Amino acid sequence: MKLNKLGNYIELVDIRNRDNLLTKDAxxxxxxxxxxxxxxxxxxxxxxxxxxxxxxxxxxxxxxxSRRGDKMSLAYNKTNNDLLVSSISTIFKISSTEKxxxxxxYIYFKRPEFDRYAxxxxxxxxxxxxxxxxxxxxxxxxxxxxxxxxxxxIYNAMLANQQSYERGLEDLKLVCDxxxxxxxxxxxxxxxxxxxxxxxxxxxxxxxxxxxxISINKEFRIPTSKVNRNALANYKVVKPRQIAFVQTTHNExxxxxxxxxxxxxxVVSSVNEVFSTDETQLLPEYLSMFFNRTEFDRYAxxxxxxxxxxxxxxxxxxxxxxxxxxxxxQHAIADIYTAYIARKKINEKLKAQxxxxxxxxxxxxxxxxxxx
Amino acid sequence: MAKATKxxxxxxxxxxxxxxxxxxxxxxxxKNRDAVIGLVFLKFAGDKFEKRRAEIKEQYGDVPAFLExxxxxxxxxxxxxxETARWSFIVKNAxxxxxAVIIDKAMADIEESNTPLKGALPQxxxxxxxxxxxxxxxxxxxxxxxxxxxxxxxDLIGRVYEYxxxxxxxxxxxxxxxxxxxxxxxxxxxxxxxxxxxxxYDPCCGSGGMFVQSLKFVDQHNGNRQKVSIIGQESKQxxxxxxxxxxxxxxxxxxxxxxxxxxxxxxxxxDKKVDYIMANPPFNLKGWRGExxxxxxxxxxxxxxxxxxxxNYAWILHMLSKLDVTNGIAGFLLANGAxxxxxxxxxxxxxxxxxxxxxxxxxxxxxxxxxxxxxVTLWIMNMNKKARxxxxxxxxxxxNEVLFMDLRQWSNNIEEIVIDKGKKKKKTVLDDSQIAExxxxxxxxxxxxxxxxxxxxxxxxxxxxxxxxxLRAKNYSxxxxxxxxxxxxDIDIDYEKEMTxxxxxxxxxxxxxxxxxxxxxxxxxxxxxxxx
Numbered sequence: 083m084k085l086n087k088l089g090n091y092i093e094l095v096d097i098r099n100r101d102n103l104l105t106k107d108a109x110x111x112x113x114x115x116x117x118x119x120x121x122x123x124x125x126x127x128x129x130x131x132x133x134x135x136x137x138x139x140x141x142x143x144x145x146x147x148s149r150r151g152d153k154m155s156l157a158y159n160k161t162n163n164d165l166l167v168s169s170i171s172t173i174f175k176i177s178s179t180e181k182x183x184x185x186x187x188y189i190y191f192k193r194p195e196f197d198r199y200a201x202x203x204x205x206x207x208x209x210x211x212x213x214x215x216x217x218x219x220x221x222x223x224x225x226x227x228x229x230x231x232x233x234x235x236i237y238n239a240m241l242a243n244q245q246s247y248e249r250g251l252e253d254l255k256l257v258c259d260x261x262x263x264x265x266x267x268x269x270x271x272x273x274x275x276x277x278x279x280x281x282x283x284x285x286x287x288x289x290x291x292x293x294x295x296i297s298i299n300k301e302f303r304i305p306t307s308k309v310n311r312n313a314l315a316n317y318k319v320v321k322p323r324q325i326a327f328v329q330t331t332h333n334e335x336x337x338x339x340x341x342x343x344x345x346x347x348x349v350v351s352s353v354n355e356v357f358s359t360d361e362t363q364l365l366p367e368y369l370s371m372f373f374n375r376t377e378f379d380r381y382a383x384x385x386x387x388x389x390x391x392x393x394x395x396x397x398x399x400x401x402x403x404x405x406x407x408x409x410x411x412q413h414a415i416a417d418i419y420t421a422y423i424a425r426k427k428i429n430e431k432l433k434a435q436x437x438x439x440x441x442x443x444x445x446x447x448x449x450x451x452x453x454x
Numbered sequence: 455m456a457k458a459t460k461x462x463x464x465x466x467x468x469x470x471x472x473x474x475x476x477x478x479x480x481x482x483x484x485k486n487r488d489a490v491i492g493l494v495f496l497k498f499a500g501d502k503f504e505k506r507r508a509e510i511k512e513q514y515g516d517v518p519a520f521l522e523x524x525x526x527x528x529x530x531x532x533x534x535x536x537e538t539a540r541w542s543f544i545v546k547n548a549x550x551x552x553x554a555v556i557i558d559k560a561m562a563d564i565e566e567s568n569t570p571l572k573g574a575l576p577q578x579x580x581x582x583x584x585x586x587x588x589x590x591x592x593x594x595x596x597x598x599x600x601x602x603x604x605x606x607x608x609d610l611i612g613r614v615y616e617y618x619x620x621x622x623x624x625x626x627x628x629x630x631x632x633x634x635x636x637x638x639x640x641x642x643x644x645x646x647x648x649x650x651x652x653x654x655y656d657p658c659c660g661s662g663g664m665f666v667q668s669l670k671f672v673d674q675h676n677g678n679r680q681k682v683s684i685i686g687q688e689s690k691q692x693x694x695x696x697x698x699x700x701x702x703x704x705x706x707x708x709x710x711x712x713x714x715x716x717x718x719x720x721x722x723x724x725d726k727k728v729d730y731i732m733a734n735p736p737f738n739l740k741g742w743r744g745e746x747x748x749x750x751x752x753x754x755x756x757x758x759x760x761x762x763x764x765x766n767y768a769w770i771l772h773m774l775s776k777l778d779v780t781n782g783i784a785g786f787l788l789a790n791g792a793x794x795x796x797x798x799x800x801x802x803x804x805x806x807x808x809x810x811x812x813x814x815x816x817x818x819x820x821x822x823x824x825x826x827x828x829x830v831t832l833w834i835m836n837m838n839k840k841a842r843x844x845x846x847x848x849x850x851x852x853x854n855e856v857l858f859m860d861l862r863q864w865s866n867n868i869e870e871i872v873i874d875k876g877k878k879k880k881k882t883v884l885d886d887s888q889i890a891e892x893x894x895x896x897x898x899x900x901x902x903x904x905x906x907x908x909x910x911x912x913x914x915x916x917x918x919x920x921x922x923x924x925l926r927a928k929n930y931s932x933x934x935x936x937x938x939x940x941x942x943x944d945i946d947i948d949y950e951k952e953m954t955x956x957x958x959x960x961x962x963x964x965x966x967x968x969x970x971x972x973x974x975x976x977x978x979x980x981x982x983x984x985x986x
């Protein structure tokens with residue numbers, strides 16, 4: 083095996099949308115994450131004739147690498163459809179398919195070291211570019227096709243697994259939201275006031291130091307403001323399974339709350355409200371799902387009033403009406419929700435792994451090629 | 455009730471900040487700059503005058519014939535100032551209705567009685583500035599606080615000038631490629647060029663930053679200022695005036711020609727040869743000559759004619775023609791695009807390399823300039839690459855060799871410039887230890903002791919004209935990445951170890967997947983939608 087110029091294996095593809103066969107719907111952007119993404123460009127009144135077509139199994143990249151977080155915008159058309167990209171992009175495909183697999187090259191490009199290489203070799207005045215010539219000038223080490231295929235297969239299997247995971251995710255969220263909507267139609271809603279109990283327990287001098295903020299993502303988080311951890315006496319305690327919420331909504335634009343699903347006490351700023359639910363009637367997880375809907379954010383904003391600060395207070399909260407099904411049903415639907423959260427995390431892990439995997443696979447394929 | 459007065463330590467920066475506040479919302483950035491700098495000039499010129507006057511009085515007694523003798527002042531680089539132009543007079547009349555006229559007259563007076571200042575001071579500026587009496591008074595009060603005795607700073611004038619030049623440069627939104635050179639870049643250039651003695655030339659000197667820095671360099675290395683003479687040229691009238699003020703107030707003797715003029719079409723220093731050039735020409739300047747203009751100019755003789763659309767290579771050839779043919783050395787900044795520009799520029803670059811004029815190409819960190827985030831190149835052009843002794847160092851013969859350095863990643867030192875309330879700019883700077891390191895690599899590469907230098911991947915490389923991987927083989931590109939080795943760190947990946955880790959992770963993830971699956975099956979059953 084010896085180093086070869088990538089230029090020996092690839093060739094330019096320059097097909098314009100001359101007859102306007104492809105429409106706005108086919109237009110995509112090219113991300114630095116090496117994916118095609120929905121375009122951010124304003125397409126109002128834009129003539130698509132000069133746009134470039136990216137046929138299936140072709141690569142597209144943007145030569146200008148400046149101001150992109152030291153990454154290169156590049157993507158590979160894995161679909162069976164033609165895509166449309168702006169004419170500043172360069173399109174190419176593999177010309178020696180018997181020597182180089184598109185998928186293998188794609189994995190090669192996905193490595194952070196490739197981004198670093200492309201930036202290292204980018205030059206220009208106002209804009210720095212990594213041109214087609216620079217692309218062809220890459221020295222690449224190529225294992226035999228079967229070896230390439232073996233490593234591509236690992237990548238694709240992992241990718242398929244991750245994608246099937248991701249597909250199911252949004253469905254699960256939908257199941258939760260739709261189920262609650264369905265319940266609202268089927269059963270009378272009740273004011274939650276009598277199912278929840280307000281708590282105002284202060285931390286005291288020897289209390290916990292586990293201080294948290296409440297994020298607009300409806301979770302506890304490390305406080306962003308400066309907090310003196312030695313002066314938490316006046317902070318409010320949120321016991322396990324209790325909920326805390328922020329009363330102001332004008333900055334947050336959402337109903338910011340968090341459920342303490344840990345086994346530790348948490349303390350929050352005393353301007354927040356803290357409450358628990360009567361768990362024989364209302365599960366905090368189920369209530370959380372109700373709060374997590376965008377429609378509830380809209381509800382909370384709609385009912386927020388005040389001059390300098392618009393607030394959604396305890397008194398507003400107890401007025402909220404919600405369908406309260408049998409506790410067993412609440413458990414089941416809350417479990418779906420918990421599974422959704424767990425699977426979302428797994429999906430993130432799988433995605434991170436995929437990213438991690440590219441350099442390892444390239445290295446593995448080269449090592450195996452050397453042994454042959 | 456008596457008002458409680460707070461005594462607060464006043465810093466120089468807070469005074470200078472207040473000056474800008476006093477003028478907020480009044481004139482253009484350029485006019486305000488000239489107004490503040492003009493007044494600062496009057497203040498320092500007045501202070502120096504009073505000091506000198508006291509000396510003369512001490513030496514010769516209270517004799518008007520001596521006290522009013524202009525040459526007694528000029529001889530020691532102090533300007534003679536008429537009574538109505540003195541700072542004390544301006545402060546006394548700060549509340550007068552015609553204070554704008556008084557200041558304008560003072561500027562005109564000083565210029566008239568001191569020939570070296572001819573054309574240097576802004577004329578009729580305050581009358582046309584549009585600032586109220588109160589604003590001008592506030593400005594005078596603030597500038598009056600800038601006092602040598604108070605700040606005990608040897609280079610107080612320099613600091614104040616530097617502050618305003620920098621702030622106003624940073625606040626500017628100029629996009630025509632004219633950039634104020636950040637202090638740390640000028641310092642690096644001086645450290646590499648080492649302008650100890652001889653003529654220093656800047657063909658596009660702007661406000662004179664290069665000169666000021668070269669003399670600072672001379673001072674820091676215990677050199678003799680008298681051995682350095684300064685010549686320059688500047689095309690914009692306002693900037694030319696600023697430069698004159700900048701140099702005059704610091705007592706730096708100079709020759710900037712008797713007016714502003716384009717270096718290309720009206721070279722004010724024709725036939726002059728210089729020892730050092732330090733320059734930051736406007737990047738990618740368009741239309742620097744007419745299509746048929748300067749087509750057989752002697753400065754470009756033997757080279758292709760630089761294109762009308764970009765002056766980068768015209769600057770290079772202009773500087774080359776000015777350098778002393780036996781020992782001249784130039785350090786100048788150009789946009790990175792010049793490194794591998796094609797067409798005529800390629801032809802010129804090829805010729806420059808074949809004639810062995812280029813010694814080093816140093817690409818600076820990105821985002822150092824106030825009005826742009828691009829990275830620029832410091833070119834070192836040297837007329838003598840033979841073995842010799844320079845400033846006590848033994849240099850080897852570097853004929854047909856070029857040193858490349860890539861500092862694009864040296865971005866760890868960030869400086870924050872407060873431009874206005876709530877408006878800041880963060881810019882990369884080189885600190886003294888970094889400058890010393892760059893200089894060391896350059897000097898080690900030149901050194902007769904060849905054990906001192908070695909190539910470092912992704913940082914520096916010594917390249918020859920000939921041979922595989924040489925300048926000719928790479929078609930005279932000066933893009934450092936064509937030569938400096940790139941290390942793909944993926945080569946270091948321990949495949950076995952990584953795969954074992956991924957295997958363990960996958961095991962965990964699969965377990966979690968199964969658990970979540972079981973949970974889902976139960977839950978769907980619970981709401982009446984069993985999954986088989």
